[in-house]
Amino acid sequence: MGNNVDVLEVFKARKSLESQREFLNVQHSLGIIDADGVRNELELISKKEQAIRDRLVLNSHVTADGLPRSIAHHEPTPNNPKDYYSTKMPDGKKIKAVTYDGLMEKLFAYYTTGIRDYSxxxxxxxxxxxxxxxxxxxxxxxxxxxxxxxxxxxxxxxxxxxxxxxxxxxxxxxxxxxxxxxxxxxxxxxxxxxxxxxxxxxxxxxxxxxxxxxxxxxxxxxKSCDTRKAKPEDKILSPEEIDIIKDEIRYRMTKKKWGSYYINGYAALFAIETGVRVGELCALKWEDILATSIHIHAQQLSVKENGQKVYYYDTCTKNEKGISQDGREFPLTRKIKNLLLEIKDKQDALGIDSEFIFCNEDGDWIKKDAYETFLRRLCQSKGFHVTNNHALRMSLNSNVLLPMGISVADRAAMLGHSIQTNLQFYSFAKKDYLENVRDLLDSQDDSNEGTLREPLKIIPFSKKESPEALISQCF
Structure with missing residues (x-):
């Protein structure tokens, strides 16, 4: 019998042709291809199936010495008017069929019995x-x-x-x-x-x-599923946790294991300050850095080609859904500008010439999978429950932008989604809001009067803004 791997490959090829035949029939039923086209394609598929079948049979139907077993054609005679084909099997039994093609089908069935994978x-x-x-x-x-x-x-x-x-x-x-x-x-x-x-x-x-x-x-x-709604602390990182990430990245940059050009670390530092999505982060180019803002208008996507993941540059952001509207802009703050200058200086020192900001030493842009793996492992090493880049987006919104009093319309524009999305999925009370509120209330306690004095600074900690506030911010 032939090699089992060869048998499996032949069987899979036949199954693939069966799928093609079914697909042709679907196309015909939908009027996509006419009857003549179907007939020609089906004939071609049948010939391919026969060639595959015959190859397996001829490789398998051999003697112990590896010689092909004979196939006899019994033509009609006066004593035996039957016309048929026969051959002897490895177990000594003979099998017959009226046609050569019929005999080959029987041999194919025999040599694939027990081989078919129905796992x-x-x-x-x-x-x-x-x-x-x-x-x-x-x-x-x-x-x-x-x-x-x-x-x-x-x-x-x-x-x-x-x-x-x-x-x-x-x-x-x-x-x-x-x-x-x-x-x-x-x-x-x-x-x-x-x-x-x-x-x-x-x-x-x-x-x-x-x-x-x-x-x-x-x-x-x-009954056994977790139906609890995720708490804010399950979705965002606290300012203290964000600082831990920053410190860890800076620490790693001093170690030979990671090196000073720790590009995934730089990408995370940038994401913390801007809340960009992973695909947007990887696709960002130096030409997208303007005088006072960052132009975010593209993303890195991937497709499977011949079983391999291939990354490509898409000229739309996620929320634009395939139709470019020239993206959005994020303010270029001093902190972000200094971070970008630091990255550029490192690239110049290493002789890295790339249009992409976040690139490897060979100039190729970083890949989403590599960055996400890096961030997940870093957060897990610190015992954090949230380990994804999306948490950085939500943390920027809830820990920085919302307490600063930036309107929901502006927050949504900066992060690249709708006002409703920002309110429903991004705007949470800070993780340490109880401690902050207590400090605020304590600061207003007048021990002499027993009354509250005018607050020095009020920071809103509402989980979701009211419809009235939303309407007022839109005008």
Whole structure:
């Protein structure tokens, strides 16, 4: 028998051609391609399938010495009017077929028995491929599906033959998972989405007779999900935590392990001061630094090409949704200007020539994945619960801009989102608001009069601004 890896590769190639055939039929039913076009393409696919099949059979159907086993053609005779093809199998039995093509199909079935991979992981990959070629999904959607599969589906479950997985197995797995992880409802629905993707595909392609996921109701598992709303302290970093990040980055710049040109560290320092998104941070160019402001109008995105992640420069920010409106501007403060001058001096000293501000020593722009990994590990090393760049955006809004009395309209414009988004998702009381409020109240305590004196400075600590305040700020 031929090499198992070769057999699997041949089988996968045949499955790919089957998917192409199904896709052609869909195109025909939608009127995208005419009958003649379908017929020609189907003939081509059939020829490819036959060539793949014959290659596997001829490589596998050999004697112990590696010689090809003979295939006999029995033509009709007066004593035996039957016309057929036959060959002897490795176990000594003979198999027959009316046509040569029919015999090759029987041999193919024989040599692939037990080889076909019906594991949940393989079905997931097939389902994802079909989704990619038929549903025009975004690259990020496919990437999220892959991440979700690895996160929610254990290796043990992924290796199971999907034909042997019933609703009881899935229910037990689901119950153990929710009781162990207590996921957020959003995570639970992502998990269900992966199950639906896998088992819907298997059912549609007649791999399984029924879909066991349909038997899994959400209500029993919601009891074990974490339904609590995230508290502000779960979303933002305190001013003290921000200072810890700054100090750690500056400390690392003094160590040989990281070096003084610690570009991901510089990127984090810049993000702390500006609240830029990760993609915007990576795409920022020196030409975007104006006399009094920073022009934020592009982002770094990525797509999958031939199984590899490829990064590209997109001329829109996230909130512009593919239609450039020339981005937004953020004020160029003295602190930000000095930070940029420091980066430029380091690049000049190292002979780095790049249009991008945040670039590696070879001049290539930093990548989102690398920066996010750096920031997550740094925050985790300090024991922080929030470890993402988004927390820096929200912390700037809640810890700096909001207490300064900057209007919600201006805050939204600086961060690049709507007023409603800023109010609903970005404007929280500072993490240490209780201590600050107590100090303010204590400072007004007049021990002689027993009354409050005029406050020296009032800082608003409301979690959400009132509609009246919002309206007044818009005029």
């Amino acid at each position: 949940i992981e393989s079905v997931f990959n097939a389902a994802l491929h079909e989704k990619e070629v038929t549903e025009n999904p975004k690259a990020n959607t496919l990437a999220k599906n892959r991440v979700d599969f690895k996160h929610y589906i254990s290796k043990e479950l992924a290796s199971k033959d999907i034909r042997n997985v019933n609703d009881l197995i899935l229910k037990q797995y689901t119950q153990e998972w929710v009781n162990r992880e207590h996921p957020k409802q959003k995570a639970f629905f992502s998990y269900k989405g992966i199950l639906n993707l896998i088992f819907d595909y298997a059912y549609a392609h007649k791999i399984i007779p029924t879909n066991p996921v349909e038997m899994i109701k959400n209500k029993p598992y919601m």
